[in-house]
Amino acid sequence: MTAVGRGMRALPRLVPGVGQAASYRRAWLVRDLVAGTVLTTLLVPQGMAYAELAGLPPITGLYATIMCLLGYAAFGPSRVLVLGPDSSLGPMIAAAVVPLAGGDPARAVALASMLALMVGAVMILAAVAGLGFVADLISKPTMVGYLNGLALTIVVGQLPKLLGFKVEADGLLAECAALVRGLAEGEAVLAAAAVGVTGIVLIVVLQRWLPKVPAVLTMVVLAIAATAVLDLGEHGVSLVGRLPRGFPPLTFPHVRLDDLGTLFAGALGIALVSLADTISTALAFGARTGQEVRGDREMVGIGAANLAAGLFQGFPVSTSGSRTAVAARSGARTQLTGLVGAILIILMIVLLPGLFRNLPQPALAAVVITAAWSLADLPATARLFRLRRTEFALSLAAFLGVALLGVLPGIAVAVGLSILNVFRRAWWPYETVLGRTEGLPGYHDVRSHPAAEQLPGLVIYRFDAPLFFANARTFRAAVTRLASGPPPPAWIVIAAEPMTDVDTTAADMLRQLHGELDAKGVTLAFAELKDPVRDRLERYGLLDRLDARRLFPTLDAAVDTYRTLTGARWSAFP
Template sequence: MLGRTVLTIHHKRRGPPRRLRAVPGVRAVSSYRREWLVKDLVAGVVLTTLLVPQGMAYAELAGLPPITGLYTTILCLLGYAVCGPSRILVLGPDSSLGPMIAATVLPLVAADGDSGRAVALASVLALMVAAVMILASVAKLGFIADLISKPTMIGYMNGLALTILVGQLPKLLGFKVDADDLIGRCAGFVRGLADGAVVPAAAAVGIGGIVLILVLQRLLPKVPAVLVMVVLAIAAATVFGLGAHGVALVGELPEGFPPFTIPDVRLADLPPLLGGALGIALVSLADTISNASAFAARTGQEVRGNQEMAAIGAANLAAGLFQGFPVSTSGSRTAVAERAGAKSQLTGVVGAVLIVLMLVLAPGLFRNLPQPALAAVVVTASLSLADIPGAVRLWRQRRTDFLLCCAAFLGVALLGVLPGIGIAVALSVLNVFRRVWWPYHTVLGLVEGVEGYHDIRSYPRARQLPGLVIYRFDAPLLFANAKAFRDDIRRLAEADPRPSWIVIAAEPVTDVDTTAADVLEELDEMLNADGVHLVFAELKDPVRHKIERYGLTRTIDPRHFFPTVEAAVAAFRLRTGARWAPPAAASPPPPDEPGPGTAEPPPTDEQ
C-alpha cells in the first residue's frame, strides 16, 4: 500500500500540470533536450546582431524613436516564446508593417511631431492588433489569411517596396522631405537633389552601406552583413567625426529595461487606430501563416493556424504594454536563426536578454550610429520585399492575374499602404466572385480513343448524338450566374435541329441557391413547352437534396436524374435509338466565348 502511494505521488510530480502543459512555452520547456542548449545560445548571439540594427531601423520606418524598436523586439520575443507553437519562428518589427504603422499613427500626431504621443498611439495600435488576433484565434478565423491572393499580394508587396524605397532615399542622402504620398515624396526628392540638399558624407555612408550589405549577402551569405555595415558605419562616424559634417546620428539611447506603460490616447483616436489595426492584423496573419508553413515543413512540424494567431496576439500585447508597436514574423530573421542552429524559442529569449543587457550596461553603444546607415538597412529590406520575377511570371502565365497584381501595386503606390491593403483584399474577393459570375462552360462530346466525354472546343472532331446536348457548367449555381446559365441553355435549346434532351454534366455544380432554383424552375417549364427536357447527371447528393427541398421535382422529372453522364446517354439512346454522328457532322461549338475559367486542356488565358 505504501509502495503504491509513493509511486502515485512520484507520478503526479512528473512534468507540469495538465493546464500548464497547454501553454506552448511550458510544453517546450518540459520537452527540451540538453544537447540543444549550446546551439540555441550560439544562435541567440548571432540573431541579436541582426535584431538590434533592424529593430532600430524599422522603428524609424514607422515614424518612431529607434529605442522603441528595441523595446518591441525584447517583449515580442518573450511573448512568443511563452505562447508560440513554432520552435524557431522569430518575431519582431517588420519592414512590411512599418509603413502601415506610420500611415496610421503619424496623421494623428500633433503638428509638432510629439514623439511621446506617437509612441502611445503605436502602443495602442499594438494592443488592438493583439485583441484582433486573439479574438480571431478564438473564433478560428485563420482562413482570413486566404483573403489576399498571391497575385494581389505580389502587387501589394511591390508597391510597398517602392513606397519604402522612395521614402528612405532623402534620409539616405542626408536631408528630409515633407510629403505624405509617393508622388509628393518623389517631387520633394528631386527638388532636394536640384537644390543641393545632399550631404556628401551622409550619401557616402548610406550608399556605401547598401552596396556593402548586398555584396556580403551575395558573396558571403553566412556573414552578418547588416552587423558588419553597422559596425563600420559607427567606426567611420567616430574616427572622421561625421556628426560635425552634417550626418545625423542616433544619439544616446535610454538606459534600462523598457517600463510597463498603459498608453494614454484620446477617445477620438480609437476609430482610425482600429482601421489600421485590422489591416496590420491581416498582413501579419498572412505573413505568419506563410512563414510558419515554410519553416514547419523543414522541421517536420504541423502548422497550427489558430495557435499562431493567439501567439502573435500575445507578442503584440506584450509589446504594446512596454512602449512597443505591432510586430509580425520575419522570414529573414527566422532563416538566420535556423542557419545558426536554432532548435527552440530559447534562441529568441537569448536575443531578448542580450538586448536588455546592452541597454543596461552599454546604452551608448549605438550613439554614433549614422541615420543613413539605418536607412541603408531599410532600403535593402525593401528590395527583399519586391518580387519583380513573380510579376513577370504572372504576365507570361495569366494576364488577368497580372492585371490584379498591377491594380494592387498602383493602389499602394498612389493611395497609400492602408488603402492599398483594402484594395488588395477587395480585388482578391472580386476575382473569386468574377470566376463564379462568369465560369467556364462548354458542350461535351465523345472523342475517339479517349474515355469519357470531353470539351468540343479542345476536341473539335468530338462526336455528338443527334437530339442530345451534353452541357457542363463549371461553378455552383448561384444568384450571380443563374441568368447566364439560363441564357446558355436557351441558346442550346433553340439550335437547329432542336435537341430533345439537354444533359447537364453537373459534377462541378456544388451548390444551388434559392435564386438559381427559381430560375431553373422557370427554365424547365419553358423548355418543356417546346418539347425539350432538362436532364441532370452526376449531381452530388447534397445538391440533389436541396433541389428536392426546393420542390423542383414538380417540374423536373425525377426520372431525369442520372448517376453518370454515360447512364444519361444510354437512357437517351434506348429511348430514341439515336446513333453517334460521325466527326464531320459534329455540331460546332456554342457561339458564345468561353468564360475566364479553364478548359481541358487549359486554353491560353490572354484576356
C-alpha cells in the same frame, strides 16, 4: 482528477512555451545559445531601423523586439519562428500613427503602443472565433503587387534620409516630387550619401557573395567606425545618438477616444498582413522540421507578442522570414534562441545604452532600403504577365493602390481585389459542351477536342461552378442559347458533377427554365448530381417539377437512355 490536475495538464496546450520547456533536451542548449547570439546582431540594427521607418524613436524598436520575443516564446506554437519589427508593417504603422501624432514623439509612441494592443486583441479574438482562414483573403498575385508597391513606397520614403536631408510630403507622388526638389536645391549631404550608398552596396555584396558573414552587423560596425575616424557628425551626417538607459515600465498607453477608430482600421490591415506573412513563413519552416502548422494557434502567438510589445512602449510586430532563416541556419532548436536575443538586448540597453550613439542615420536607411528591396518580387510579376494576364492585372492594380492611394488603402484594395477575383470566377465560370472522343473514355470538352462526336438532338452541357444567385442568370442564358439551336435539341443534359451547391435563387431559376424548355419540347436532364445537392433540390420542392426519370447517376446512363428512346447515332461535332 482534481481541478488543479486538469489545469496542469491543460497548461502546455494554453501556453506552448511550458510544453517546450518540459521537453527540452540538454543537447540543444549550445546551439540555441549560439543562434540567439548571432540573431541579436541582426535584431538590434533592424529593430532600430524599422522603428524609424514607422516614424518612431529607434529605442522603441528594441522595446518591441524584446517583448515580442518573450511573448511568442511563451504563447507561440512554433519552435523556430522569430518575431519582431518588420519592414512590411513599418509604413502601415506610420500611416496610422504619424497623422495623429502631430509631430509629438511621446504621443506617437503611445499611439503605436495602442495600435499593437489592438492588433493583439484582434488576433486573439479571431483565433478564438476560428478565423485563421482570413489569411487566404489575399491571393498571391495581389500580394505580389501589394509588396511591390510597398517596396517602392519604402525606398522613396527612405531616400532623403539616405542622402542626408528631410522632406515634408504625404504620398508617393508628393514624396517623389519633394525628393527631386531637394536634390535640385542641393540639400543632399555628400558625406551622408556616401555612407548610405556604401552601406547598401556592402549589404548586397555580403549577402550575395559571403552569406555566412552577418551583412547588416558588418555594415553597422564599419559605419560606426567611420564616424569615429572621419568625424562624420561634423560633416552634416545625422547620428542616432545615445539611447535611453534602462527598460520602460509596464504602461497602458493613453490616447484620445476619437483616435481609436483610425487606429482600429490600421490594426485590421496590420493583423491581416501579419497573419498572412506568419502562416506562409510557418508553413515553409514547418515543412523543413516536420512541425504541423495551426493557424489559430499562430494567431494566439502573434496576438500575445503584440500585447506584450504594446504594454512596454513597443509597436505592432510580425514574423520575419529573414530573421527566422538566420536563426535556423545558426542551429536554433527552440524558442530559447529568442529568449537569449531578448536578454542580450536588455543587457545592452541597461549597461551599454551609448553603444550605437555614433551610428549614422543613413546607415539605418540602408538597412531599411535593402530589406524593402527584398519585399519586391519582379520575377513573379513577369511570370504573371507571361502566364495569366488577368492575374497580372490584379497584381498591377494592387501595386497602384499602394502607390497612389497609400499603404492602408492599398491593403484594402488588395483584399477587395482578391475577393472580387473569387467572385468573378464563380460569376462567370468556365462552361462548355461535351462530346465523345475516340480512344478516350468519358466525355470531353469540344473546345479541346474539336473532332469530338455528339448524338444528334442531344447536348451535354457542363457548368463548372456551384449555382447561386450571382451566376443563375449566366447559366440560364447559356442553356437557353443551346436550346435555340440551330438545330434545336431534343434533350439538354447538364453534367452536374462540378455543381457543389444550388441556392434558392438558382432553384427558382431552374424551375422557370424547366417550364420554358418544356414548352419548347426540350427535355432538361441532370447527370451526376451530388447527393447533398440532390437533397437540397428535393427540399426546395424542385424534384416535384423535374421528371425523376431525367435524373441520372452518370452521363453514360443519360446517353444510353437517350439513344434507346431515339435510336440516335454518334456523329462528328459540327
